[in-house]
C-alpha cells in the first residue's frame with residue numbers, strides 16, 4: 001500500500017495549463033470512505049472559476065496551435081497521454097482507491113487499463129474522421145465535413161472517476177474540441193492529476209481545463225454557461241433531466257449517460273454454474289456502484305430455488321474489507337450519505353415484503369468506514385421500489401418468472417434501459433430475447449464487458465446518445481454540408 005502522502009496529488013484547479021487556487025481560496029474536505037477521515041482539502045471551484053475555464057477553453061479552441069494542429073499530431077498527443085497514464089498505473093490506482101473506497105486490485109486491473117485502452121482507441125480516430133461526397137441533383141459538388149463542436153463541458157460521477165473522465169476526454173479531444181471537465185466532488189483526485197500529464201505531453205494551455213467543485217455550484221455554472229457548446233454528462237437520471245431542461249436556453253448539445261436497473265436473466269436451460277459466476281460479479285463488483293449492475297435477477301421458476309441459494313452463497317463468500325488488502329473483493333461505498341441511502345433501500349425492501357437472504361446490513365471493517373455487506377433480497381416483485389429504483393449498491397433483487405412472455409413483460413417494465421444479460425443454451429431464444437429487451441447493451445451468456453470500440457448508452461431514461469465506438473466520436477462533431485457550383 002502506498003501511503004497517501006507519497007502520492008503528492010495536485011488539489012488545485014487546472015485552468016489554462018496551470019494549477020490555480022479557486023476564487024477566494026475556497027476548498028472542501030475530501031473524505032476517504034474506507035476510514036471516514038479527510039484526505040485533505042481540494043479546491044472548490046466557483047462560477048467565476050468555471051467562467052475562467054470556459055474562456056480559456058474558448059481561446060484554445062480558436063487558437064491556431066489547436067485548431068490547425070494536424071490530425072496526426074492530435075493522435076500523437078492522445079497516445080502520449082495514454083503512455084503517461086499507463087506508466088503511472090500504480091499511483092493512479094492508489095489515488096482512485098483512497099478516493100472511492102474501491103479495491104486497489106480492481107482499480108489497477110480494470111479502471112486503469114480501460115482508461116488507457118479508451119485513449120488509445122480514440123487516438124486512432126483523428127486521421128479517420130472523414131466527411132462524405134453527397135450525390136445531389138444538379139451540377140454541384142456537395143460534400144460534408146465533420147467539425148468539432150467547440151467548448152465541451154464534461155461532468156462525471158464518482159464510481160470510476162478516472163475512466164469516466166477519460167471516456168469523455170478522449171473522443172472530445174480526438175474530434176478537435178476543447179474541454180472544461182468537472183469531476184465528482186467525492187472523487188476529484190485522479191482527474192486533477194491528469195493536469196500534469198496534459199502539460200507534460202504538450203496539449204496547448206486551455207485545451208483541457210479541470211475544475212473540481214460541487215455539482216450545485218461548479219456543475220450548475222458549467223451547464224448554464226452560454227460559452228459552452230455541449231454538455232456531456234454521466235450521473236443520475238435526475239441530474240440528467242435537469243441538464244436537459246437547462247440546455248434548452250442556449251440549445252446546447254447534450255449527451256447523457258444515466259442510471260440503470262438492469263435485468264440479468266437466467267432461463268431454465270442455462271448453464272447455471274457459469275451464469276451464477278457472472279451474477280455475483282454483475283452486482284457486487286465495485287460495491288454495486290456500477291451503472292450497468294445486474295441488479296434485478298430474473299430466474300425461470302424451475303431454477304429459482306437453486307439460483308437463489310447460489311446467489312446467497314456467492315454474496316456470503318465475498319470478502320468485504322480494507323480496499324488495499326489483496327483478498328478484498330468489496331471495498332467501501334463512496335460516502336456516508338450513499339451508505340445510509342443503500343441501507344435505507346434494504347430496509348424499504350423488507351417493509352415492501354422482501355426477505356433478506358444474505359447481508360442486509362453495514363459491514364464492520366475495523367469499526368470505521370462506509371462498508372456494506374453484499375445483500376440478496378428474495379421474494380421481490382418487479383413492482384416494488386427496490387426493483388424499480390436504482391440503489392447503486394451491493395443489493396440484488398431476485399425475481400421469478402414463468403415463461404418468455406412473462407419475463408419480457410417484467411424485464412422491460414422499468415423506466416431504465418441501460419443493459420441486460422441473459423443466460424440460455426438455446427441460440428434462437430437468446431437472439432429473440434436480445435431483440436425484445438429494451439436496453440442499450442445486451443449480454444448473451446456473459447455480463448458486464450466494456451470496450452472502447454463497442455457503443456454504450458441507454459434506452460429510455462438511461463440516457464441520450466452513445467459513447468464509445470464511432471458513435472462516441474460522432475457526437476462530438478457537427479456536420480457541415482458544402483455545396484459547390486460546377487458551372
Ligand code: NAD
Nearest residue numbers: 156157183184214215219220235236239257258259260291
Ligand atoms: P449525480 O448526478 O448527483 O452526480 C454526477 C455528477 O454531476 C457529479 O460530478 C456532480 O457534481 C454533478 N452534478 C450534480 N448536480 C449537478 C447540477 N445541478 N448541475 C451540474 N452538475 C451536477 O450522480 P451521483 O448520484 O453522484 O452518481 C451516481 C449516478 O450516476 C447513478 O445514478 C448512476 O447510475 C449514474 N452513472 C451512470 C453511468 C452511465 O454510464 N450510464 C455511469 C456511472 C454512473
